[in-house]
Every structure is written in structure tokens, then in C-alpha cells.
Amino acid sequence: MPGEHRIWKFGDDVNTDLIIPGRYLDNYDPKHLALHAMEGASPEFAAGVSRGDILLVGENFGCGSSREQAVIALKQAGVSALVAKSYARIFYRNSVNLGLMVLVSQSAYAMFDDGEEAVLDSDENAIISIDRKKKAFFEPIPAHVLKILEQGGLMPYLRKRLGR
């Protein structure tokens, strides 16, 4: 997780219809989905997001539909990690399975602002401001989740496990 990245901040209960509206689900091409990432919550996001950017969100992120396209859209748009107070369960699983880093922190949300740049430090397991004056720690990632994330998602993990 090296480098400095812009924070995009959203509130509580951002549902998957806001992350990728149902009307775009006909086309499974990740590039098409990325053009509409977060469209329901912020029409400016898809055009403004850069590779490596961080989503900082509140409670229950990704609630609603099981659509995996929500994760595909964010990942393809360049989002490197999510930092949330909590996730809806299917969204969390989908992120792990597609290798999108889903981090949990109760304190980061109040500490960082939209548009601010920050660093994700995997040694410290924290998000840190550029001037290093602000630091919010992540909750440890459970072992059964980490082993999948470390391989970049469920399919790479299974390829290794099944010797494919």
C-alpha cells in the first residue's frame, strides 16, 4: 500500500444501487462499470478518481444487492482500498474475493477529510496523514480473510490451492 493517495469520503449506508446503479448491469465489461462507479452517490467521482485513491466511508458500506459489479467498478476505477466503520456482509465478502482491500477503522472517519491525501502504512496497519500528525489504526484482518486477500482474491487463492 505505498504512496500518497487522495481520500474520497462518503457517509453511512452507501448501498450498491448507489455504487453501481442497476441500469448499468447489462454490460459486464469492467471498464464500462468503472465509468459509472459511485454515480448514485457522487456523479463527479468516476471522472475524478485516480489509481490508488482511498474510499473513506461510514457504517454499513455496500448494503443492499449482492451485485459483485459494485466491487468490480470501484476496483477498475482505481480504488486501492476502502476504510470503513463497517461493511455490509456480502459487499465485504465480494471485496475479499476480488482482492480489494477492505479495512476497518472506527477512528479514521472523523480524523480525515474528503480530498485530503494520506498514506496507507501496512507495517503500522494504519492510515497516516502526509505530515504524519494524524494516524488511525485498522482492526486486524481475520486470518481466514487475510489468506485470500494476500493472494489477490479467491480465484488466485484457489488456483494455488488446487494446483491449477
Next chain:
Amino acid sequence: MAGKTLAEKILSRASGKADAEAGDVVEAKPDFVFSHENTFLVNRSFAELGLEKPWDVSKVAVFLDHRSPANTAQTAAAHARIREVVRKFGIERFYDVGEGICHNLLIEERLIRPAQLVLGSDSHTTTAGAIGAFGAGIGATEMAGIWATGSIWLKVPATLRVDLGGHLPVGSYSKDVALQLARKLGHSGADYMCVEFSGSYLVDTTIASRMVLCNMAAEMGAKTALVPADATVYSWYSSRPSEDRSALCSDDDARFEATIRMDVSQIPPTVSGPDKIDLSDSVDKFLDIDVNQAFVGSCTNGRLEDLVAAAQILKDRHVAKGCRLIVGPASRRVLEDAIESGVAKILLDAGAAIIPPGCGPCLGSHEGVLGPGETCISSSNRNFRGRMGSDDAKIYIASPATVAASAVRGRIADPREVLVDAR
């Protein structure tokens, strides 16, 4: 030692870990799995593994229900690809255009049984709890993982018990119970939990109405929902299930996260919205909101009893000018039964547009997409902004009776008042 909840029992059996309890992470083998249009994504991930076919195709079903018949050329191409995949793998339980909604067919076609572990790549897989099965929604890639290995990691959920006593008053239905529960719990009040329904209300409650409760539990964040199998379920399967009775319900001394008690005899017709399911309240708080579209259907409320409830309101009445009523039967069987019983004729005479069995306009891709500034009252499950079309449309959720009454008035209306009005 404390007893076990039904959720703990089912996941203990499915994982082979005899004493699995809430909070444990287990590797479980599902008894049945299914996917819908997202089979396209399941197969795309599965193909990365280079395996010949899924681990056990007799446990796999595929449904085309979400954008069915195809709404665009792209969907048609995806449908074609899915049919190829189904043929290649020899998946016999394939339900093509016109058959109906996955959650409905699982029970109607008796594809699943009580106490089974059922996983579907759809968030409303909780509906399977209506016959006492542990149904949970997952994503497409982990469905591919199950296709490959026949197993999946799951956290054993804590159980929130919802004890429902009494009998519903005239004009109220299980949907109203679900919306009042959403008001009480909030849209994330059952996060990661199993919601287990119990109580005297359930004794005379149909499987269709139980499906409404379990379906709507997903809107409160539940991982799964359960109505333990009873005589109603046994008769649905025309025999007592072979499972031991104790395997089908929670122990009396099981550990519940909490127990909520509701007296359903106090529940009025209820409306929820816009935007959030827990913005639910008695219909009289919503009267006089103009409605452009009314929808009776979806996996929540698209069964015969729902169409009958709407027909009782609509008989010898007509949908108001400026309002449209869309009716989406949840399956071919529902549509056939509605035709044979005369219910379909009543709906048509009242001005309803009946669409093919499937998810219909619920997810905003076709058959009743909302325009900017429009308002819809719907018997479906989600009123998220933008869900059914324009971000500037408003969605209210209610029972089929309240939806039908609102269609007659052209504004949100109390079904009890419409029923007593002279025709």
C-alpha cells in the same frame, strides 16, 4: 452446556464440526446453490480455474429472472452465454425466460428442503428460510469457488428471535409485519445475524407469507432468516421430512442474541419510504402522496395470495387516471393459477399491465422504469434512491393490498378505506 440455535445446528451439520457456535468460522458444504443472470460472472471467474465442470451439477440451479426476457442486446448475449454454460456443464435445473423468480421457484419446485444450507448469488436468498432452510446470499466469485470446491467459509451467525403473537387485523398482511419490524430494528439492526421467527402468528401463516418475512429480513441486514419447519411445511412436502424433528428447530435453552416480541393484532397497513426501509409507519402518515406507478410483484410479494389481495381491492374498480398498475407474477405457476381462478381477469379489467414472470421493474432495468419526479408504490423490498430508475424518483414500499388501493385512488391510500367505499 447451552442448547443450539437452528442456525448453529444447520451449520454444524454442513461443516462436520459438531459443536459449531455463533461466531465460529466454519468451512461448510452447501446442499444447494443457485445463481441468476450473474451466472455470467460466476462462469467468468470459474473459467480462471480451468476446471472441467462444477463439483456436483445436481446441486446447482440457474435462473434467468432479473432481466428476462432480455431488455437489451447485451443482456440477450449474456443470456445466450449462460445457456451455453448450462448445456456444457449439464445443469438440468435451468429456468429460462418466463419460468419465474429464483427465490420463488426454489420453494415452489421443491428444489430445497428444511434444514438445508442453501446459497445463492442474490441478497434475497434469505427467502429460503420460509421452509426452514438456511439461505444466505453470496457474490458471484464465491459461487465460482463453490462450483470448484463444493465448499465455502461462513461465520456462524448469532440468532435474533422475533416472536410474533396474535392475529393480523383486516387490511394488514405479513408485509406490514415486516415493515413494522424494519421500523423497530432499523435497516442494519439484524446485521450479520440470523433472524428466527417464532410465535402463534405463524401457526396459520402460509408459506407465501413466511417468504415475505424471510425475504424482508435481508433489508435489515440479516445473513439469513428462518421459520422453523412445522406442519404447514411438512404438508407442503407431502410428508414429514426425514430429518429428526430436533434438527429442524432451535433448542429451548439455545443462546439468542435478543428476543423481540410483537403483537401483530396491533399492526396497521404500513408504508415505508422514500429511500430507506426503516422510514416505515402506519399508512395514514402517507395519505395523499400522488402515485404515478403501482407495482404488485417481485420475490417479496408476487405470489397468488398477493395477486388475490390486490384483486379483492380492484374488483369492479379501476386504476385511477394518471396512474399505471404493473403486476408481475413471481412464476409461471402463479400466472397460470391467476388465470384459472379469474384473478388475472379482475386485474386486467381494472387496468393492470401484467408482465412476464420475473423480477420486473424492482431493480430498475425494464418493464416499468421510473422517470424523473415520478413516484412509485411497490410491493417489492427496496426503496433505495435510484433503485427503479431515475435518481429523482421516489419509491414507497407496502403490501399488495395497499399498492392496489393506492392505484385505485392515484395516491397512497388505506386498503381498508377503499374496501368499504361503494363501488
